[in-house]
Amino acid sequence: MTAASEPLIEVRDLWRIYELGETRVTALQGVSLEIARGELVAVMGASGSGKSTFMNVLGCLDRATRGSYRLAGRDVAGLSSDERATIRNREIGFVFQSFNLVPRTSALENVELPLVYGGVPPAEQRSRARASLRAVGLEGRDDHLPNQLSGGQQQRVAIARALVNRPSLLLADEPTGNLDTRTSLELLALFQRLNHEDGITIVLVTHEQDIARYAGRVVTFRDGGIVSDVRQTPAVAREEDAA
Amino acid sequence: MRLFAMTARTALRALRRNKLRSALTMLGVVIGVGAVIVMVSIGQGASEAVRAQIQSLGTNLLMVVPGATTSAGVRSGSGGVSTLTREDAKAIAAECNLITDVAWMKRQIGQVIQGELNWSTQIQGVSPGYFSVRDWPVESGAVFGVRDEESANRVALLGKTVAENLFGPGEDPVGAMIRVKDVPFRVVGVLVRKGQTSWGQDQDDTVVIPFSTAERRVLGSEILGTVDMVFASAARAQDVLPATEQIATLLRQRHRIAPGADDDFTVRNLNEMALAQESASRVMAMLLLCVASISLLVGGIGIMNILLVSVTERTREIGIRMAVGAKRRHILLQFLVEAVVLAGAGGVIGVVLGIASAGAISLLAGWPTLISGPAIVLALLFSATVGVFFGFWPARRAAALDPIAALRYE
Numbered sequence: 001m002t003a004a005s006e007p008l009i010e011v012r013d014l015w016r017i018y019e020l021g022e023t024r025v026t027a028l029q030g031v032s033l034e035i036a037r038g039e040l041v042a043v044m045g046a047s048g049s050g051k052s053t054f055m056n057v058l059g060c061l062d063r064a065t066r067g068s069y070r071l072a073g074r075d076v077a078g079l080s081s082d083e084r085a086t087i088r089n090r091e092i093g094f095v096f097q098s099f100n101l102v103p104r105t106s107a108l109e110n111v112e113l114p115l116v117y118g119g120v121p122p123a124e125q126r127s128r129a130r131a132s133l134r135a136v137g138l139e140g141r142d143d144h145l146p147n148q149l150s151g152g153q154q155q156r157v158a159i160a161r162a163l164v165n166r167p168s169l170l171l172a173d174e175p176t177g178n179l180d181t182r183t184s185l186e187l188l189a190l191f192q193r194l195n196h197e198d199g200i201t202i203v204l205v206t207h208e209q210d211i212a213r214y215a216g217r218v219v220t221f222r223d224g225g226i227v228s229d230v231r232q233t234p235a236v237a238r239e240e241d242a243a
Numbered sequence: 244m245r246l247f248a249m250t251a252r253t254a255l256r257a258l259r260r261n262k263l264r265s266a267l268t269m270l271g272v273v274i275g276v277g278a279v280i281v282m283v284s285i286g287q288g289a290s291e292a293v294r295a296q297i298q299s300l301g302t303n304l305l306m307v308v309p310g311a312t313t314s315a316g317v318r319s320g321s322g323g324v325s326t327l328t329r330e331d332a333k334a335i336a337a338e339c340n341l342i343t344d345v346a347w348m349k350r351q352i353g354q355v356i357q358g359e360l361n362w363s364t365q366i367q368g369v370s371p372g373y374f375s376v377r378d379w380p381v382e383s384g385a386v387f388g389v390r391d392e393e394s395a396n397r398v399a400l401l402g403k404t405v406a407e408n409l410f411g412p413g414e415d416p417v418g419a420m421i422r423v424k425d426v427p428f429r430v431v432g433v434l435v436r437k438g439q440t441s442w443g444q445d446q447d448d449t450v451v452i453p454f455s456t457a458e459r460r461v462l463g464s465e466i467l468g469t470v471d472m473v474f475a476s477a478a479r480a481q482d483v484l485p486a487t488e489q490i491a492t493l494l495r496q497r498h499r500i501a502p503g504a505d506d507d508f509t510v511r512n513l514n515e516m517a518l519a520q521e522s523a524s525r526v527m528a529m530l531l532l533c534v535a536s537i538s539l540l541v542g543g544i545g546i547m548n549i550l551l552v553s554v555t556e557r558t559r560e561i562g563i564r565m566a567v568g569a570k571r572r573h574i575l576l577q578f579l580v581e582a583v584v585l586a587g588a589g590g591v592i593g594v595v596l597g598i599a600s601a602g603a604i605s606l607l608a609g610w611p612t613l614i615s616g617p618a619i620v621l622a623l624l625f626s627a628t629v630g631v632f633f634g635f636w637p638a639r640r641a642a643a644l645d646p647i648a649a650l651r652y653e
Contacts, residue, residue, distance in 0.1 A: 117570075
């Protein structure tokens with residue numbers, strides 16, 4: 001099997017059980033899922049459905065109790081915390097609901113962060129971070145601090161940071177949760193553009209049907225398992241007045 | 244090493260982001276290191292001053308006193324018995340080749356009267372060589388010489404303190420008549436001020452008369468020729484110890500002291516006193532250093548405290564860094580470097596401040612201070628160590644955070 005035909009994400013019978021003293025909480029029970037390269041997938045579910053846990057495992061922030069997880073052809077289920085840090089650095093970009101930019105640090109320096117830990121030389125860090133900010137429509141905001149930017153702009157900085165190391169997977173956890181409707185649409189348009197034009201695989205976790213409409217595939221979680229996996233024709237978001 | 248350069252940059256950025264807090268955190272170390280520098284320079288200045296003072300007494304000087312202070316049993320103590328004679332002194336001059344000059348002395352407390360005024364002081368009967376051995380010139384008049392000694396002339400030299408107590412400010416003591424223990428003397432000169440010894444004795448509170456005059460006319464003596472003290476000077480400072488041995492050997496022969504028996508004399512040199520003084524001031528310096536070290540320790544705890552707060556406050560930032568690929572050692576190193584930079588910069592500022600304060604103290608209070616290179620190096624090393632030591636725990640706590648929990652931290 002060649003790398004091209006192989007799915008980017010291949011999850012088999014994934015379990016995640018938390019032990020909190022006496023009680024055991026099963027957050028994921030036997031989840032199996034394949035996501036091909038270039039897909040834009042929405043993961044839906046109410047809170048407590050296990051979608052956040054699934055997201056953490058996909059993002060190599062957490063480790064499954066049982067089951068296998070192959071990312072880009074590599075088995076990442078049994079990796080140590082340092083090895084997972086390397087995977088997060090090289091293969092995964094994160095976008096969070098609350099933006100999670102480092103405070104009192106310029107947009108450019110925030111975007112440089114993954115390159116810093118990836119061992120990229122300082123001069124190259126700067127030029128790649130600039131290019132990444134340009135790609136999300138934030139040219140000329142290099143020196144702005146997070147609190148000098150609007151919510152939408154902050155989330156774009158976060159996306160620029162997620163993409164700067166050219167990961168194979170972009171994981172977005174409720175990326176529009178803190179944004180108004182219009183800004184949310186702009187952001188979804190950006191996701192769609194990155195997905196179409198640059199072929200970036202995006203997994204979008206959301207609990208809003210309105211947001212899931214823009215994905216080509218919707219996976220729904222309930223009680224720690226997948227209850228539906230539907231392919232659809234995505235609605236098109238337009239990116240008129242970005243930035 | 245690139246990892247280190249990168250982490251150092253990150254740590255410096257973090258410190259710059261919070262300038263006021265970084266400055267306040269440094270303050271503890273600044274004060275600690277500054278205190279160490281000031282304390283050590285005051286301590287060293289004091290011990291240097293003591294050394295200089297002892298040098299002024301003459302480090303080449305040896306003193307022989309009768310009696311012994313050593314060993315068990317009842318001892319009369321040095322100076323308690325009159326076993327030392329003028330002949331001993333002359334023998335030292337003749338036979339000890341390391342000794343260049345010898346003088347001897349007989350002394351007693353007695354009353355001196357001039358007109359209506361009287362003063363109780365130490366009366367010293369000395370051989371003519373005394374003034375050169377002790378390097379003690381006159382301020383006015385002249386010292387007495389061999390002829391005065393031979394004919395037991397009633398001439399006296401006054402120490403500065405005695406001159407001030409017997410004569411008014413305008414009066415010239417030279418040529419005046421005084422009575423020493425009721426014997427009339429003519430004052431031939433006033434000796435220059437020699438000041439106090441380091442053990443607090445006023446060296447200028449004395450009347451100096453020829454030895455023969457003292458023995459025959461003033462102090463009296465049960466056995467003629469006994470002396471209370473012999474002064475001998477060696478040519479060079481390094482000759483003092485061997486000369487001490489020469490004198491001791493000679494006197495043991497002359498006094499027929501069996502091998503192993505106690506000496507009936509004691510040879511002292513000022514080097515011993517200098518050493519004693521030095522060790523005393525060293526103890527003082529150590530005490531000061533201890534106090535200063537405690538303030539440095541408190542400064543280190545301050546750094547740890549602030550870093551712990553900072554780790555909690557930046558939990559989310561740590562989570563973000565981990566999410567984008569920071570390994571545990573990156574986080575550990577970042578916080579460790581922050582601590583070392585804080586402590587190190589505090590150390591440098593402390594050294595500068597300490598040197599400035601030491602200068603100000605010696606200028607304003609007039610205390611002698613001496614900046615010592617080793618103390619500076621030591622203080623800087625110590626402050627960096629404080630950084631590593633007190634930074635390690637907060638840094639480990641930061642590195643041990645769970646990325647998921649850290650990202651969710653509010």
